[in-house]
Amino acid sequence: MIKHFNIIISGDLQHKGYKLRMMMLASQHRIKGSVEEKNEEIVVEAEGEEADINGFFQAIKHIQPAGAGKSIIHKNETTELSYFDEFIIR
Numbered sequence: 001m002i003k004h005f006n007i008i009i010s011g012d013l014q015h016k017g018y019k020l021r022m023m024m025l026a027s028q029h030r031i032k033g034s035v036e037e038k039n040e041e042i043v044v045e046a047e048g049e050e051a052d053i054n055g056f057f058q059a060i061k062h063i064q065p066a067g068a069g070k071s072i073i074h075k076n077e078t079t080e081l082s083y084f085d086e087f088i089i090r
Helices: 018-028 050-062
Strands: 002-010 032-038 041-049 072-078 087-089
Touching: 002 050, 018 032, 018 041, 018 050, 018 087, 041 050, 050 072
Parallel strands: 032 087
Antiparallel strands: 002 041, 002 072, 032 041
């Protein structure tokens, strides 16, 4: 069953290649959605099978861009699907 999660990562992440890393991880885990920078946070919308989402989330927790400070990650499931066709950087 396809699920939709919003993942918010806060910390010193801007200009560290983080959005591109999210896109590569999404591809590896069969995730569709988007990543963008909003209010000094990285916001990811992720849709996929629950096991794929969980693998994607675990992978996110293990990457730390060079020079970045500690990051805080929040994951929230939403009830509405956006039906993304691919994973994009906004």
